[in-house]
Amino acid sequence: MTFANIVGHDRQKDLLRRALKSRRLPHAYLFEGPEGVGKRLMALALTRAVFCREKRGCGDCAACRKVDHHNHPDLHFIEADGSQIKIEQVRALQKELSYRPLEADKKVCIVDDADKLNPAAGNALLKTLEEPRDNTLIVLLSSRPDMLLSTIRSRCQRLPFSRIERKRLLEVLCEQLDLDETEAHILASLAEGSFKKALGKDRELFVRTRRELLRTLTGLTSGSVLPLLEFAEKLAQDKDVLPDIIEIFQSFYRDLLLYRHGRSQDELVNIDLLNKIHRVSNAESTSSILGKLTALDAVGRQLTRNVNRQLAVEVLLLRLVA
Ligand SMILES: [Zn+2]
Structure with a gap:
């Protein structure tokens, strides 16, 4: 997944590319916006660009391929275990982050549905965010950022994502699905800018x-x-x-x-x-x-x-x- 593969979100891509180029990535991002619009894909594209030998997410080098296969040793994921993200998961992450990166310059951690951090887990993660290391990038993803601790939100650089324009979604649907124009129009309208809805x-x-x-x-x-x-x-x-x-x-x-x-x-x-x-x-x-x-x-x-x-x-x- 490269920035170029992601449909829409041009402003966000531009901002991330510039941060990478000028080596001014923050320690933590909060990608916030509706479900299914591509926040996770964007986080993966960013990770690839950070790890890539060519520093652009070429897609061909070993680092890029490992990100695509989710087996890069410096990429960590946290997802809800059941309905919550629990403190043990955050503790395990903190332990990982205490070691130096193995292959890349940085370790990247993507926290999916960060609003599911339970209070104890949220407070534990806050500690990590308050004591940032230069060799760590944390990306929180959330469709309900208001559910996060305000102290977590304020420690992250916030990057809002909006719904995909109906016209863009329509183009992609016609390309990827065998739908006639009327069906694609209806699906694109009802999916309200969410790929997940349209394709799921x-x-x-x-x-x-x-x-x-x-x-x-x-x-x-x-x-x-x-x-x-x-x-x-x-x-x-x-x-x-x-x-x-x-x-x-x-x-x-x-x-x-x-x-x-x-x-x-x-x-x-x-x-x-x-x-x-x-x-x-x-x-x-x-x-x-x-x-x-x-x-x-x-x-x-x-x-x-x-x-x-x-x-x-x-x-x-x-x-x-x-
Ligand atoms: Zn590469």
């Missing part, structure tokens, strides 16, 4: 299952109690998929809103359902659509807490068919 498990859901879900949703009426309850039960089954289903519903109501206001087709997500969008938007008003979007947003937030999923979805559906 959500692909089938976003491209195909979505049509079925929206057909069922728009077929319900406030009088159809039994089908509504059955649909709610089906949606509530899988707690990992439900947030994505809520996103699909949100995309549909946002489309209705944009359509009502005469926005171009490019701005819509569900462009394979234009007839349905036309039909449903005629039956709604701007304020009724806004009300439904608010209800979806509220349920989306409830789901991050410990709620009765089925009940929450039933209430939501009743609100959406009203």
Whole structure:
């Protein structure tokens, strides 16, 4: 993985390249931004450039290849063990960092999902950050930097990452997946700038299952109690998929809103359902659509807490068919 292979994030690449060139790398970085946009790939590209014999991440030298195969002796990873990063993991790292690098000038440590450091582990890592060594580079990755100790954040040079532009994502999807233009457009829109979402498990859901879900949703009426309850039960089954289903519903109501206001087709997500969008938007008003979007947003937030999923979805559906 080189900087050139990474799609987007040109400003971040530029900044890292300049820091490398002027030999002004900080002791610690915090790469922060949404999940799945390429923070980890960027950390690996940076590592490769640091270790590379040619000092640019050539991809051919032994050092570059070892980074690619995750077996460079001076590269250390910390990832959550279960739901947390534990203090034993940080202690083991500290022990490693107390030795001199074996093959490179520096040791690099990448801490993935750094927001999962539990309090003890966070405090232990803070000590390492407070006593930086010149031969150590620590890169923390986080999609929820506000969950980190503020003292950890302030010890790192922060590098924010944003979502990949829809247009860039669309290009990559068309290149890498066998999708027609309509499908690629829908997938790129729903993935919200996350490669992980576009290329991962959500692909089938976003491209195909979505049509079925929206057909069922728009077929319900406030009088159809039994089908509504059955649909709610089906949606509530899988707690990992439900947030994505809520996103699909949100995309549909946002489309209705944009359509009502005469926005171009490019701005819509569900462009394979234009007839349905036309039909449903005629039956709604701007304020009724806004009300439904608010209800979806509220349920989306409830789901991050410990709620009765089925009940929450039933209430939501009743609100959406009203
Ligand atoms: Zn190299």
